Amino acid sequence: xxxxxDCDVKKCRGRPKVFDRDAALDKALTLFWTHGYEGTxxxxxxxxxxxxxxxxxxxxVNKEGLFRAAMERYVEKFSAWRExxxxxxxxxxxxxxxxxxxxxxxxxxxxxxxxxxxxxxxSTALSAASAEVxxxxxxxxxxxxxxxxxxxxxxxxxxxxxxxxxxxALARYLGCMLQGMSVRAREGAPREDLDxxxxxxxxxxxxxxxxxxxKP
Amino acid sequence: xxxxxDCDVKKCRGRPKVFDRDAALDKALTLFWTHGYEGTxxxxxxxxxxxxxxxxxxxxVNKEGLFRAAMERYVEKFSAWRExxxxxxxxxxxxxxxxxxxxxxxxxxxxxxxxxxxxxxxSTALSAASAEVxxxxxxxxxxxxxxxxxxxxxxxxxxxxxxxxxxxALARYLGCMLQGMSVRAREGAPREDLDxxxxxxxxxxxxxxxxxxxKP
Numbered sequence: 001x002x003x004x005x006d007c008d009v010k011k012c013r014g015r016p017k018v019f020d021r022d023a024a025l026d027k028a029l030t031l032f033w034t035h036g037y038e039g040t041x042x043x044x045x046x047x048x049x050x051x052x053x054x055x056x057x058x059x060x061v062n063k064e065g066l067f068r069a070a071m072e073r074y075v076e077k078f079s080a081w082r083e084x085x086x087x088x089x090x091x092x093x094x095x096x097x098x099x100x101x102x103x104x105x106x107x108x109x110x111x112x113x114x115x116x117x118x119x120x121x122x123s124t125a126l127s128a129a130s131a132e133v134x135x136x137x138x139x140x141x142x143x144x145x146x147x148x149x150x151x152x153x154x155x156x157x158x159x160x161x162x163x164x165x166x167x168x169a170l171a172r173y174l175g176c177m178l179q180g181m182s183v184r185a186r187e188g189a190p191r192e193d194l195d196x197x198x199x200x201x202x203x204x205x206x207x208x209x210x211x212x213x214x215k216p
Numbered sequence: 217x218x219x220x221x222d223c224d225v226k227k228c229r230g231r232p233k234v235f236d237r238d239a240a241l242d243k244a245l246t247l248f249w250t251h252g253y254e255g256t257x258x259x260x261x262x263x264x265x266x267x268x269x270x271x272x273x274x275x276x277v278n279k280e281g282l283f284r285a286a287m288e289r290y291v292e293k294f295s296a297w298r299e300x301x302x303x304x305x306x307x308x309x310x311x312x313x314x315x316x317x318x319x320x321x322x323x324x325x326x327x328x329x330x331x332x333x334x335x336x337x338x339s340t341a342l343s344a345a346s347a348e349v350x351x352x353x354x355x356x357x358x359x360x361x362x363x364x365x366x367x368x369x370x371x372x373x374x375x376x377x378x379x380x381x382x383x384x385a386l387a388r389y390l391g392c393m394l395q396g397m398s399v400r401a402r403e404g405a406p407r408e409d410l411d412x413x414x415x416x417x418x419x420x421x422x423x424x425x426x427x428x429x430x431k432p
Contacts (some may be wrong), residue, residue: 115272138403
């Protein structure tokens with residue numbers, strides 16, 4: 001009985017809660033990242049964000065709208081930070097790539113977030129019913145590989161990479177490494193696991209960019 | 217009315233259907249591979265396999281049992297075929313690795329199957345409620361990387377790889393490439409995309425295994 005009274009008192013106490021959009025999006029992002037789009041129900045989202053369903057509908061229209069907003073939050077929080085290394089014009093090409101990979105490893109294994117890349121984790125196991133969400137994710141994902149390829153092309157034009165380097169093949173190879181790193185992080189690999197892979201990649205960078213010819 | 221009669225006639229016609237375990241498993245495998253463990257319901261499985269629910273329960277106990285059997289079917293159909301390249305003692309180490317990667321690329325982009333690796337596709341977006349399934353997948357997945365590392369170790373002992381090569385680091389690097397290839401295949405990358413990545417990897421093989429020192 002006294003417990004019930006406590007609850008009633010709590011409900012009435014203080015100012016009415018203000019809806020904190022960013023905090024709600026952070027909770028929604030974690031949920032989608034962990035369980036995927038289809039594995040996350042609206043009632044899960046209501047429970048996690050602490051917001052009422054009508055508030056979520058008013059702000060985001062539907063689950064897809066909330067997913068889109070969570071995705072934008074991810075880009076703002078993580079992708080932008082990772083890609084900053086590519087925008088630093090002072091860094092030589094190899095160092096910029098290494099900084100980008102190290103930042104990615106840190107991001108993928110960050111303890112306060114689910115492991116791996118949000119786009120990769122949520123894009124597997126989508127049913128045909130979620131074609132629009134799949135297209136949204138694929139577009140975001142391709143834009144990451146484009147950022148890498150644009151960076152390499154700019155550096156080639158500045159003469160930092162040989163004109164013979166096939167930029168799209170190089171971007172594809174690096175993209176594949178990042179995708180693999182995401183899978184490993186998702187499966188619980190620690191940062192050192194990813195860092196050791198980056199060590200090997202950077203040791204091969206001269207070969208990869210054609211400066212070193214393998215012995216016959 | 218005549219439609220109803222037709223249905224009744226159809227129901228009684230011919231011999232009673234014999235349950236084809238392998239055919240049912242193939243259908244279940246495709247479903248789990250496409251939508252993941254949680255994204256596949258028992259009613260989806262009943263509809264896809266054409267078997268009645270009591271038949272499925274009698275054969276596989278529950279959804280987890282059916283998933284386990286589908287996983288074993290995958291290993292039997294695909295993993296065994298891919299790993300055959302590693303068991304061919306006549307192939308030099310580089311050619312065996314290349315054959316393994318090419319077989320993997322073919323398997324991941326096979327038109328009659330969902331893209332990518334079954335273990336990777338189904339292991340993302342699993343909720344905490346499916347901890348046992350997650351453990352099952354992780355074990356299978358680790359056993360693939362162990363197969364690779366056992367192969368490399370044997371070849372090192374035979375003197376085909378320098379004693380200085382760090383086998384676990386090399387297996388980790390190669391495993392990461394395979395995981396990345398799975399993600400790309402799942403996102404619709406054609407076989408040529410994966411083959412171009414394998415071309416780059418094999419061109420770097422001498423560096424990767426320490427035969428080539430990068431120019432300072």
